[in-house]
Amino acid sequence: MNAQITIPFALRTDQLIGSVIDSSTALLASQKHDIVRFAMGAPGEDLIPLAELDAAYGTAKRGRYDYGESEGEPRLREQILKLSAESGQATTDERVLITSGGMQGLDIAFKLFVDPGDVVVIEAPTYTNGYATALSYGADVLPVPVDDEGMVVEQLPGLVAAKGRAPKAIYTVPNFQNPSGVTMSRARREELLRLAETWGAMIIDDDPYGALRFSGAHEPGFLELAPQHPLVFGVRTFSKIIAPGLRTGWIDVDPNIRDLAIAAKQAMDTCTQVPAQHTVAQFLEEGHLGSHITRLLPMYAERKDAMRRALHAHFGESVQATDPDGGFFLWVTFEGELADVDTEELFPRALANGVAYIPGPAFTTDGSMRSSLRLCFATSTLERIEEGVQRLARAVRS
Numbered sequence: 001m002n003a004q005i006t007i008p009f010a011l012r013t014d015q016l017i018g019s020v021i022d023s024s025t026a027l028l029a030s031q032k033h034d035i036v037r038f039a040m041g042a043p044g045e046d047l048i049p050l051a052e053l054d055a056a057y058g059t060a061k062r063g064r065y066d067y068g069e070s071e072g073e074p075r076l077r078e079q080i081l082k083l084s085a086e087s088g089q090a091t092t093d094e095r096v097l098i099t100s101g102g103m104q105g106l107d108i109a110f111k112l113f114v115d116p117g118d119v120v121v122i123e124a125p126t127y128t129n130g131y132a133t134a135l136s137y138g139a140d141v142l143p144v145p146v147d148d149e150g151m152v153v154e155q156l157p158g159l160v161a162a163k164g165r166a167p168k169a170i171y172t173v174p175n176f177q178n179p180s181g182v183t184m185s186r187a188r189r190e191e192l193l194r195l196a197e198t199w200g201a202m203i204i205d206d207d208p209y210g211a212l213r214f215s216g217a218h219e220p221g222f223l224e225l226a227p228q229h230p231l232v233f234g235v236r237t238f239s240k241i242i243a244p245g246l247r248t249g250w251i252d253v254d255p256n257i258r259d260l261a262i263a264a265k266q267a268m269d270t271c272t273q274v275p276a277q278h279t280v281a282q283f284l285e286e287g288h289l290g291s292h293i294t295r296l297l298p299m300y301a302e303r304k305d306a307m308r309r310a311l312h313a314h315f316g317e318s319v320q321a322t323d324p325d326g327g328f329f330l331w332v333t334f335e336g337e338l339a340d341v342d343t344e345e346l347f348p349r350a351l352a353n354g355v356a357y358i359p360g361p362a363f364t365t366d367g368s369m370r371s372s373l374r375l376c377f378a379t380s381t382l383e384r385i386e387e388g389v390q391r392l393a394r395a396v397r398s
């Protein structure tokens with residue numbers, strides 16, 4: 001009898017592609033042998049401020065296990081206002097909504113602005129889970145190439161004209177982009193703001209890595225160039241600067257948008273988990289974030305350099321890697337005698353050799369960029385980075 005039952009899925013489930021990145025967590029967890037983890041974009045366990053977080057969690061506050069306000073716990077919102085002002089993107093309480101990580105901010109953004117068939121500009125390559133979320137609301141995605149200065153905004157008018165419809169939203173990771181590590185130049189940010197105004201399109205400004213600059217000069221954020229601009233939807237998270245398991249982030253948006261965002265969030269999880277919000281608030285109130293980031297930056301710079309050096313030592317001129325000024329990622333492309341390496345095909349061999357990464361096609365909508373891959377340098381110690389790149393070279397040459 002069961003064989004005749006069909007499950008009445010909604011049409012939108014055709015567009016639920018899931019996350020290659022997140023499924024790699026499950027795949028890695030099931031491996032029994034030692035694997036150097038260059039796949040997930042997560043801070044190394046040695047770089048999570050465990051003692052401070054555990055102590056902060058243990059600081060009981062009234063109502064910690066109640067439902068909280070959908071807007072988020074007031075003491076955390078207060079800390080976010082301070083952080084935003086310090087980063088040059090001062091905001092106000094009626095613009096801030098605490099979310100369950102950056103992902104919920106992205107989900108709310110695409111939910112509010114994208115109807116099926118609407119054009120959404122994305123970077124190529126881009127953060128897999130970002131475009132997957134746009135697709136889940138039926139977006140017709142329009143990829144725009146990325147170079148050393150971020151999205152090639154100069155190409156955008158031509159691509160939009162060829163598409164024949166103006167975009168509703170432009171999704172960008174402007175700082176130390178995931179997966180390429182590049183940062184958008186100021187001139188391009190200004191031009192993108194101008195184009196967004198022309199088209200009446202939202203800029204979904206997803207910036208988890210901006211505070212993690214270890215070299216080079218600061219590029220002003222969209223909300224710094226155009227304070228409180230109604231077309232800029234800021235998506236922020238504590239995942240990369242404190243710890244991803246806290247699942248705590250926020251959005252910074254026009255107050256009218258925030259009202260709708262609160263309604264959208266109430267339909268998802270009512271409020272972000274209250275104990276995690278108090279833990280983050282306590283951590284911030286005690287002033288740990290500044291010293292924590294000060295400790296992280298030279299270590300990330302060192303890890304990035306070590307990874308680039310190891311790539312050069314083991315692959316010579318046959319790989320090209322980006323050289324980011326911050327964040328977590330190197331984008332690596334095989335060239336010359338290795339130009340026909342297919343990183344998706346290579347993956348099982350790499351895993352067998354004890355190293356994990358994310359293949360390039362995971363960051364594209366058309367399965368291209370097959371000779372590229374993303375390596376996260378933030379998770380592993382210097383010794384493990386050398387070991388992991390050696391294993392990668394062994395997998396490639398085997």
Ligand SMILES: Cc1ncc(COP(=O)(O)O)c(C=O)c1O
Pocket residue numbers: 041100101102103104127130173178206208237238239244247248249
């Ligand atoms: C560009 C970008 N946006 C959003 C997220 C999601 O952040 P969270 O883990 O806080 O949901 C990530 C995490 O990898 C990311 O790299």
